[in-house]
Amino acid sequence: MIYEEFRGYKISKLSLGTVQFGLDYGVNNSSGKPSQKSVNSILDFVKNSGINSLDTANGYGDSESVLGNYGVNSFQVITKTSSENFNLETVKESLEKLKVNKLFGLLLHDTKLLNSWSQKEKNILNEIKKLTKFFGVSIYTSKEFHLAIDNPDVDIIQIPFNLFDQRALKENWFQKAREKNKFIFIRSIYLQGLF
Numbered sequence: 001m002i003y004e005e006f007r008g009y010k011i012s013k014l015s016l017g018t019v020q021f022g023l024d025y026g027v028n029n030s031s032g033k034p035s036q037k038s039v040n041s042i043l044d045f046v047k048n049s050g051i052n053s054l055d056t057a058n059g060y061g062d063s064e065s066v067l068g069n070y071g072v073n074s075f076q077v078i079t080k081t082s083s084e085n086f087n088l089e090t091v092k093e094s095l096e097k098l099k100v101n102k103l104f105g106l107l108l109h110d111t112k113l114l115n116s117w118s119q120k121e122k123n124i125l126n127e128i129k130k131l132t133k134f135f136g137v138s139i140y141t142s143k144e145f146h147l148a149i150d151n152p153d154v155d156i157i158q159i160p161f162n163l164f165d166q167r168a169l170k171e172n173w174f175q176k177a178r179e180k181n182k183f184i185f186i187r188s189i190y191l192q193g194l195f
Contacts, residue, residue, distance in 0.1 A: 001050030006183045007155075009104070009133070011076055015053035015185065016046050022056075022063025033061070036069055043070050052076055055158075055185070056098075057109060058090065064097035076104035078156070078185070080138060083112035088127045095131060103132040105156050111137055111144040114151055125153055138187065142171060149176055158185040 002013040021039050034042070054072060056063045057080035064079065079094050091106060106128060108114070113121055114137060125135055136156025137148050148157045157177060161168045168174060168184075177184045 012051045018056045019060045021066045022061030068099035078105035080107040080109045105134040106132040108137040114147045156183045161186040
């Protein structure tokens, strides 16, 4: 497995997305949500393959609880929440479900808060940062990428990138993130399992 270094942490180049552990998800998914036993087997395989990064969200059904039932302390866990649920209580609920003391990353599922980022949000983030190593956002547009890259409180930017969506290359997102010491996570690379 190939790893990337980010501010003293080693993260595998591949990360496992876990939305299907909590919801019927994927355009090619004909079998629905896997059982806890199947999830355990998948996570055993992932861990033995050297993948140490998991992507989940409190909006992915019971994915966080399923991961917590397995025990994910040896993984770098990134979870996501909406701007409306950006508060300490939501993060504590995720930690409880995941059965971990600290997150590797907490991401906003949307950029609504970044449009009006103020001292109020900074104060909330200061409390949340006691429970997570890094903070970030999942973006969808070029405008949102620039909102995230220019926000000094954002450490991680999750971007769409796949065969049909090459904006990250055309607009030099990777280079810009490197220059600002921000970490990029790619989502939807296989278009929900279509590829």
